[in-house]
Every structure is written in structure tokens, then in C-alpha cells.
Amino acid sequence: MEEMTKEEMQRFLIKEAQRGSTELEAYRNLLEIIGVEYPIDQTEDAD
Numbered sequence: 001m002e003e004m005t006k007e008e009m010q011r012f013l014i015k016e017a018q019r020g021s022t023e024l025e026a027y028r029n030l031l032e033i034i035g036v037e038y039p040i041d042q043t044e045d046a047d
Contacts, residue, residue: 002033 004012009030016026031037 009034 010031012030013026016029017023021029
């Protein structure tokens with residue numbers, strides 16, 4: 001698990017926004033980096 005400061009997380013989210021990622025994608029990517037598992041939404045699997 002990688003540790004990030006609040007400022008590093010904010011910079012990461014800004015870069016994700018500049019890349020065109022949605023807010024949800026950006027948070028999922030951030031959680032993956034810091035080693036936190038994002039809860040799976042069962043409604044997404046229904047599509």
C-alpha cells in the first residue's frame with residue numbers, strides 16, 4: 001500500500017480531470033493506487 005499526502009491526492013485527481021476521466025473513474029484509480037478496494041455496485045453488473 002502506497003502512502004500519499006492530501007496534496008498528492010489532490011494533484012492526482014486534478015491530473016485525472018485533465019485527462020478527461022469522470023469523477024468516479026478518478027476516485028477508483030486513486031483508491032487502487034493507495035490500496036483501498038472500491039465497493040462493487042451490483043447494479044453495474046446487470047447491464
